[in-house]
Structure formats: C-alpha cells, structure tokens
Amino acid sequence: MVNLKTVIENPLEMHYVEIEISDINDHSPSFPEKDQRLQIYENTLPGADYQLQAAKDPDSGTNSIQSYKLSPNDPFEIRVRESDGDKLPFLVLKKAVDREITTTYKLLLTAVDGGNPPRSGTLNITINILDINDNRPVFSRETYSVTLSENSVIGSMVVRVNATDMDEGTNSDIEYSFATLNSKVHDVFELDQVTGEIRVKGEVDFEETEVFKLDIQASDKGHPPMSAKSRIVIKIIDVNDNRPEIEITSHSKNIPEDSKPGTVISLISVTDKDAGINGKVICQLNKNIPFELKPSFKDNMYSLVTKDRLDREMISQYDIIITASDLGQPSLTASTTINVQISDVNDNTPDFLINPLDLYLMENNAAGSSIITVSASDRDTAENAVISYHIIRGHGNHNDLSSFLNINSETGIVYSLKSFDFETTKTFQFHVHATDSGTPSLGSNVTVNVFILDQNDNVPVILYPVSANGSAEGVEEIPRNVNA
Numbered sequence: 001m002v003n004l005k006t007v008i009e010n011p012l013e014m015h016y017v018e019i020e021i022s023d024i025n026d027h028s029p030s031f032p033e034k035d036q037r038l039q040i041y042e043n044t045l046p047g048a049d050y051q052l053q054a055a056k057d058p059d060s061g062t063n064s065i066q067s068y069k070l071s072p073n074d075p076f077e078i079r080v081r082e083s084d085g086d087k088l089p090f091l092v093l094k095k096a097v098d099r100e101i102t103t104t105y106k107l108l109l110t111a112v113d114g115g116n117p118p119r120s121g122t123l124n125i126t127i128n129i130l131d132i133n134d135n136r137p138v139f140s141r142e143t144y145s146v147t148l149s150e151n152s153v154i155g156s157m158v159v160r161v162n163a164t165d166m167d168e169g170t171n172s173d174i175e176y177s178f179a180t181l182n183s184k185v186h187d188v189f190e191l192d193q194v195t196g197e198i199r200v201k202g203e204v205d206f207e208e209t210e211v212f213k214l215d216i217q218a219s220d221k222g223h224p225p226m227s228a229k230s231r232i233v234i235k236i237i238d239v240n241d242n243r244p245e246i247e248i249t250s251h252s253k254n255i256p257e258d259s260k261p262g263t264v265i266s267l268i269s270v271t272d273k274d275a276g277i278n279g280k281v282i283c284q285l286n287k288n289i290p291f292e293l294k295p296s297f298k299d300n301m302y303s304l305v306t307k308d309r310l311d312r313e314m315i316s317q318y319d320i321i322i323t324a325s326d327l328g329q330p331s332l333t334a335s336t337t338i339n340v341q342i343s344d345v346n347d348n349t350p351d352f353l354i355n356p357l358d359l360y361l362m363e364n365n366a367a368g369s370s371i372i373t374v375s376a377s378d379r380d381t382a383e384n385a386v387i388s389y390h391i392i393r394g395h396g397n398h399n400d401l402s403s404f405l406n407i408n409s410e411t412g413i414v415y416s417l418k419s420f421d422f423e424t425t426k427t428f429q430f431h432v433h434a435t436d437s438g439t440p441s442l443g444s445n446v447t448v449n450v451f452i453l454d455q456n457d458n459v460p461v462i463l464y465p466v467s468a469n470g471s472a473e474g475v476e477e478i479p480r481n482v483n484a
Helices: 183-188
Strands: 002-008 013-019 036-039 048-053 065-070 076-083 085-095 104-113 119-128 142-151 158-161 174-178 188-191 199-201 211-220 228-236 243-253 254-256 264-271 281-285 293-297 301-306 317-326 333-343 357-362 370-373 389-396 406-409 413-416 429-438 441-451
Touching: 036 281, 048 065, 076 104, 076 264, 085 264, 142 158, 158 228, 183 188, 211 413, 243 317, 243 333, 264 281, 264 333, 281 293, 281 406, 293 317, 301 406, 357 370
Parallel strands: 036 119, 142 228, 254 333, 357 441
Antiparallel strands: 002 013, 048 085, 065 104, 076 085, 104 119, 158 199, 174 211, 188 199, 211 228, 243 264, 264 301, 281 317, 293 301, 317 333, 370 413, 389 429, 406 413, 429 441
C-alpha cells in the first residue's frame, strides 16, 4: 500500500491517494537455515513435539506459505500451529523409536505457498536417537558346556564367555562376575571381569567333583545397570591318578589243615576312586599257593577260598599277597598281605624211627634198672603230638610181661622188674604201643627183640663119676702093654 498526498491549486485542495500494490508470487518460501538437528531419547513417549524452524515468504495472501509437508517416514508427522498469523511447524513423535533399530532419521520438511504455480522451500532435519539403558546384555550362548581334565595346571584356560549389549557408551560396557554362591567354585576357578575368561585357580579333582555348574552374570554400567546370566557346565575328565584300595572285610587267621577246597578264608572288597576304565580293577594272588579269588555277584567283591588240600606238616603258614591293578594307562596297582596260619588236626600217627628194635641185655641185670628207651615222633603239634607209651604183649617165653617189665608212659623208658637168667631165657619179644593225645587218638607199635647175653656165672659140673662129698673118683684099668 502506497499513500500519496495530492495538492490541487485554484482552489487549493489536498487529496489523499492510496495505491494498493497487487502481489504476484515472485518469492519462494525459505528457512533461516538449511539444516536443523534434533536429539530425542529412545524412551520418549509418543505425542512429544519439537518446534521446527518456520519458513518465511515475502509474498502475501495466498502467495504466502500455506502448508508444510514432511517426507514419508514411520515414527514422525508434522503439525502446524497458527500464532499471530504465522504458521509454525512442529515435529510430532507418533510412534516410539528404538535406537538399537535406527540411530538416525533424515527428514525433509517442505514449506509450500499458495501461488499458481506454487513455490516451495525445504529444510533438512537430522534426528539423532539418544540411547538409554533399555537393553540387557546378551550372552552368545545360553549354556556353555566344556570339558576339563582333572589336575589341570593353575592358569589353564577353561572357557571364555562373551556377552554383548545393544546399547552404546557406558550402557554397553560389560563386567562379568560369578553369580554362584558355592565357595568351592571360587576356590577352583577365577573369572576375568573384563574379558570373561575363566581359568583354573585351584586343584581340580574328578573324585571330589565330577561336574561344576557355574552361573556367570554380565552387567552393563548404565543407570540403573541391567544384567543377564548364563550357565557354565564344566565336566571334569578323569585321569588315572588314584590307586586301587583293598579292604579286608573279614579274615580267618587260622584255618584247619583238613579244610575242604572252597572254604572261605576272607572277604575282600576293592575300590578305585577313578571312573570308567581307570576305575576298573582286576585282582590276582601270588603264585604257587593253594588259594584262589572267587568274584562275587557284586562288582569288585571277592572271596578268598582254599583251592587245594592243605597240609600243616608241609607248610604251616602262608603269606597271601593280593595285588589289585586298574586298567588305566599307565596302570596303577596296590597290594596287601594276608597271613594265614594252618592249624593242626590229628592226621599223623606216632612214628618210630627204627622198627623192630634189637636189645642185647646181659643176664643177671639189676632188678629195677632201665634197659631201653623207646621213642616215637609225631608230625602234628600240641596235644596231637603228645605221646604216651604202653607195653601191650610179648612173644616167646614171656607172654605176660607185667610181672617183669614196666614202661614210663611219658618218657618211653623200659624198666626190668627182675633179673634175667640166660640159662632160663635166652630171648623174648615185646611190643610197645605209642598213642598221641588227639581226638580221636592215633597210635602205632614198635617190636622190641630182647636177646639175653650169657655171663660166666656157672662152675663146671662133673656128671660122671657121680661126686660124693664134693669129690669123685674114677678107676679104669689099662693093660700094661698099651702103647703110649
């Protein structure tokens, strides 16, 4: 609008003139800046709006800015508000955004006037989605299953766990920790908080623990922090590091020598703390003994039994060596010794070294003196070897010996109860019976042949002529002419 004053003379008059300038659409809408940046947290609720730069257009009326258009996108829309005749654009969040899906949106805002043809101007909008700690760490595996040999050296790597966090910055910085309260786990393993490496810290013993189950926690450094857990299953592999153990559950220290084959001497159990073939045990005895091992219906249980007849008089004691060997590589062995005493039974008769015995006895012996000692031995022991002697009978001139012979039942010394006369008895025979004290008792006999030796205890006797008064005479006539 142009206001003019017009003066007319004669007569003098002043007129006011208004000149209206008619607009044509000769300007395009324009924004103060070509680019605008916004930052929006990913947890922003739908409905939030953000004022954008307003475009300017010098034209007026319908030639001025009539509308705003936003390039196609999913989570944003444009709304326009009127303020003092100006149209102000607002960016409105119509749908929640997720930084882990899209971190940046690039939109184009177009301001359009109402000219014919219409003119437009654009604004580049860059929207950065700001992270919040809305994602938990995620392990690469829900469960880690690994194997580890027992007796592994300190520092050996067991497994390395790995967790990732879709957040960024400190919200994605992860620390690892044990989520297991079992103190044994902390004694055996250590965990690197940064790398997630689990290494051997203490003694790994299969016989104590075959499987370790650990819970590992991964926590980010957001506020508040978020965490996740994973299960670690560590199966310990057995090595042959334990020797078999032999247990004698019962034992008969003394067994009779007449025990039948198959008589149980001892019950034996064998154990090995190792597993599998390392814990499989075989047993054997030392050779050349009359015993054997009989396996029981239950594994690693044996009966030690007699295999052959026993004879105490040949071997009275056995040291039975039991050796247990596992089937590991290399094999480990253990041994124990069982001492077995063979007890005596009365299975041997008294034995005379010489039978028969010849006794040469001088006649006129002194009555009551010992004339011979008989002696027998018995291979048994104790009562079974205690021998008593008895004279049982005689032959020859003396069948009843009790009147002139006696024997000490303990020592076997034979005494004569009278003096023997060669001229009456030249020889006779008697028997001595030796009996042990076993039950039942066993006995044997020895024959004693007695020869009476002559002494010059008789003067000559003149049978002819008959003596009278202690003397005798003999008369014989001889012719004179008998030659010398």
